[in-house]
Amino acid sequence: MNWIDTIAQGVLLGGLYALFAAGLSLVFGIMRLVNLAHGDLIVMGAYLILLVVSVTGINPFLAALIAMPLMFALGWGLQRVVLNRVLGPDILPPLLVTFGLSIVVQNVLLQGFSADSQRVGAGALETASVDLGVVTLGVMPLLTFASAIAVIVCLNWVFYRTSLGRAFRATSDDPVTASLMGIKPQGIFAMATGIAMIVVTIAALYLGMRANFDPTIGPARLIYAFEAVIIGGLGSLWGTLAGGVIIGVAQTLGAAINPEWQILAGHIAFLVVLLIRPRGLFPRAFD
Amino acid sequence: MLITRRRLLKTAAASGFAVSASGLAMPALAQGAAVKIGYVSPQSGPLAGFAEADAFAIETFTRVAAEKGLTVEVIVKDSQSNPNRAAQVAQELIVDDEINLMLVASTPETTNPVATVCEAEGVPVISTMAPWQPFFIGQQGNPGDPASWQPFNFAYHYFWGLEDVIAVFTNMWNQLDTNKQVGGLFPNDADGNAWGDPNVGVGPGFSAAGYTTVDPGRYQNLTDDFSAQINAFKAANTEIVTGVVIPPDFTTFWNQARQQGFVPKAATVAKAILFPQSVEALGENGHNLSSEVWWSASHPYKSSLTGESAADLAAGFTAATGRPWTQPIGFIHSLFEMATDVITRAADPTDPEGVAEAIAATNLNTIVGKVAFDGANLPPFAAKNISKTPLVGGQWRRKEDGTFDLVVVDNTTAPEIPTAGKMEAIV
Numbered sequence: 001m002n003w004i005d006t007i008a009q010g011v012l013l014g015g016l017y018a019l020f021a022a023g024l025s026l027v028f029g030i031m032r033l034v035n036l037a038h039g040d041l042i043v044m045g046a047y048l049i050l051l052v053v054s055v056t057g058i059n060p061f062l063a064a065l066i067a068m069p070l071m072f073a074l075g076w077g078l079q080r081v082v083l084n085r086v087l088g089p090d091i092l093p094p095l096l097v098t099f100g101l102s103i104v105v106q107n108v109l110l111q112g113f114s115a116d117s118q119r120v121g122a123g124a125l126e127t128a129s130v131d132l133g134v135v136t137l138g139v140m141p142l143l144t145f146a147s148a149i150a151v152i153v154c155l156n157w158v159f160y161r162t163s164l165g166r167a168f169r170a171t172s173d174d175p176v177t178a179s180l181m182g183i184k185p186q187g188i189f190a191m192a193t194g195i196a197m198i199v200v201t202i203a204a205l206y207l208g209m210r211a212n213f214d215p216t217i218g219p220a221r222l223i224y225a226f227e228a229v230i231i232g233g234l235g236s237l238w239g240t241l242a243g244g245v246i247i248g249v250a251q252t253l254g255a256a257i258n259p260e261w262q263i264l265a266g267h268i269a270f271l272v273v274l275l276i277r278p279r280g281l282f283p284r285a286f287d
Numbered sequence: 288m289l290i291t292r293r294r295l296l297k298t299a300a301a302s303g304f305a306v307s308a309s310g311l312a313m314p315a316l317a318q319g320a321a322v323k324i325g326y327v328s329p330q331s332g333p334l335a336g337f338a339e340a341d342a343f344a345i346e347t348f349t350r351v352a353a354e355k356g357l358t359v360e361v362i363v364k365d366s367q368s369n370p371n372r373a374a375q376v377a378q379e380l381i382v383d384d385e386i387n388l389m390l391v392a393s394t395p396e397t398t399n400p401v402a403t404v405c406e407a408e409g410v411p412v413i414s415t416m417a418p419w420q421p422f423f424i425g426q427q428g429n430p431g432d433p434a435s436w437q438p439f440n441f442a443y444h445y446f447w448g449l450e451d452v453i454a455v456f457t458n459m460w461n462q463l464d465t466n467k468q469v470g471g472l473f474p475n476d477a478d479g480n481a482w483g484d485p486n487v488g489v490g491p492g493f494s495a496a497g498y499t500t501v502d503p504g505r506y507q508n509l510t511d512d513f514s515a516q517i518n519a520f521k522a523a524n525t526e527i528v529t530g531v532v533i534p535p536d537f538t539t540f541w542n543q544a545r546q547q548g549f550v551p552k553a554a555t556v557a558k559a560i561l562f563p564q565s566v567e568a569l570g571e572n573g574h575n576l577s578s579e580v581w582w583s584a585s586h587p588y589k590s591s592l593t594g595e596s597a598a599d600l601a602a603g604f605t606a607a608t609g610r611p612w613t614q615p616i617g618f619i620h621s622l623f624e625m626a627t628d629v630i631t632r633a634a635d636p637t638d639p640e641g642v643a644e645a646i647a648a649t650n651l652n653t654i655v656g657k658v659a660f661d662g663a664n665l666p667p668f669a670a671k672n673i674s675k676t677p678l679v680g681g682q683w684r685r686k687e688d689g690t691f692d693l694v695v696v697d698n699t700t701a702p703e704i705p706t707a708g709k710m711e712a713i714v
Contacts, residue, residue: 002518005514005518006514006515006518009512009514010512013511013512016511017511107331110331110332110335114335114339115331115332115333115334115335115336116336116562116564117534117535117562117564117565117568118564118568119538119568119569121568121570123570126542126545126570126572127542127545127546127572128546129545129546129547129548136546136547136548137546138542138543138546138547139546140542140546141546210511210538210539210542211511211535211536211538211539211542212534212535212538212565212568213535214333214535216332216333217509217535220509248512251512252512252514252515255506255512255514255515255516256514256515256518258503258504259503259504259505259506259515259516260475260504260505260506262506262507262510262512262515263507263510
């Protein structure tokens with residue numbers, strides 16, 4: 001077994017999981033909403049990018065830029081019209097609504113795009129790699145990891161350097177007091193979901209270029225994303241990246257022993273972290 | 288469902304009545320009333336690609352049946368690619384719609400639950416498009432004990448088996464100059480476990496043909512990382528990759544393998560590259576991937592329904608739907624050829640035992656080859672219920688415009704099917 005290669009591949013895999021998880025982490029951190037449709041929204045983003053690519057013939061990265069404002073508007077509207085109505089002291093209604101949303105999104109995509117396997121082509125980039133002597137790393141996984149870091153840097157900047165971020169944090173800590181200060185939690189929630197959907201679009205870009213997707217592939221992605229969020233700790237985006245990397249490395253190490261251990265090793269790592277740090281590694285909020 | 292006293296009485300009364308009623312009404316039914324055919328297929332969900340020719344095939348069938356003066360009614364139910372749902376709709380077709388004959392196709396996830404329900408309810412069923420081992424052995428009470436295996440009274444199935452895949456794959460590899468080291472990608476699902484089984488899977492068959500299989504172990508479907516398998520294949524210096532992989536996983540594997548500088552001379556996989564859409568998703572890297580071919584537009588068979596050749600059927604499908612032909616089209620068509628043939632031959636199409644006898648006596652040249660339950664090339668335990676159709680090997684060749692052609696490159700197993708090229712190594 002090549003240890004360095006195994007760990008390097010695991011770290012890069014963690015970048016992919018962190019990218020899937022970042023939007024979830026944002027929404028979960030601010031409004032304690034577990035979006036069970038997150039994976040399906042990523043797949044929907046991938047179809048949107050595919051649509052833009054096939055209509056205009058432009059580069060997928062540019063297509064994602066076009067898809068972002070559309071996805072932002074969709075997220076904003078979704079929160080305003082649907083999810084704000086079900087948020088409250090009871091955590092069950094939002095869970096049920098997003099669960100239903102997941103089924104609706106899958107079937108709408110199935111109707112619209114059929115069950116065919118689709119893929120956003122990235123040409124030579126798909127198989128390009130850099131030889132670092134000890135290990136050979138694919139360009140696409142490296143880009144994915146870099147994007148995950150860039151997304152988290154940007155989100156942290158919004159969170160800690162802008163007035164919007166202050167409003168996010170205030171609403172997250174205490175919505176009642178925040179609304180006394182003139183912040184409308186409903187509007188803040190809509191902005192947060194909108195921003196989460198921009199992150200979803202970036203995740204969709206890499207999902208679409210990395211492998212085939214079809215309308216039913218979303219939920220499988222949700223579990224690792226959710227584990228990454230929990231390992232990292234509520235509200236910590238760097239924690240989400242750390243969580244993704246821990247799961248990724250655990251999976252590749254497990255697989256190196258035997259592929260049967262791949263998924264199990266990730267779940268075991270998750271449970272071990274929870275045993276030692278029940279609140280996750282870097283919890284920001286205390287509640 | 289809880290069986291209450293009332294429900295038990297009601298069901299008993301209803302079924303008792305049904306038996307006596309059918310006895311009385313039989314002569315009239317045989318002459319006038321429509322023969323009801325139930326058809327279960329995965330029209331939505333991950334397996335939906337298999338069912339895309341359903342509407343096309345049923346339309347042809349009802350048209351031809353009308354011309355022949357047969358009164359038939361086809362009731363279609365969607366399994367939603369879910370085995371539990373498949374069993375449920377099969378039950379509905381039998382109990383509510385009172386069908387006389389069941390047709391079912393597309394993967395063991397659909398065929399097995401439906402066939403099991405039909406066998407239990409005593410309704411004849413014709414099944415196809417699943418390798419016969421998962422169909423026959425998968426429905427046995429104890430799949431691990433060959434002595435306990437029982438033939439079915441009502442379930443009949445035609446397709447090929449693992450022994451045919453082994454023959455086709457090794458024949459294709461024999462055309463290339465390799466070190467005979469094979470890397471296997473077998474997921475932890477029904478197909479992966481059957482193929483990867485060290486005793487009855489493909490491994491022993493490959494070694495009988497001189498090939499050594501490297502099997503790193505079962506992995507979970509929808510895996511995002513294959514570096515462990517790639518490292519294992521590299522370490523064993525494998526020049527061939529095989530397996531039964533779902534399309535997204537094969538794309539992940541193939542791209543990661545190229546990134547890691549692992550390019551085998553042949554990649555012969557089932558499932559992943561069945562449909563042209565999946566191969567197109569791979570772009571240039573899809574060139575010269577190979578797999579088993581169960582039906583193609585160049586197969587030399589004719590439809591017993593319409594007299595069309597395979598090429599005509601494929602062209603007709605493309606004209607009607609604007610989509611390229613796929614392998615399931617021929618088999619879905621053949622399923623309705625079988626139904627027509629059985630209904631025509633059965634003395635009374637509403638008598639389950641009679642229909643089952645008519646199915647067992649089938650000797651029909653269909654668009655997918657000859658179907659006859661005569662036990663040819665089969666072990667004795669499966670001889671009654673299984674018929675094998677021919678299998679050959681093919682390679683996907685990329686054309687200038689980015690679309691792909693499936694070219695038959697090996698026909699050692701079925702010489703009547705013409706080849707259109709030789710096996711080429713991947714570079």
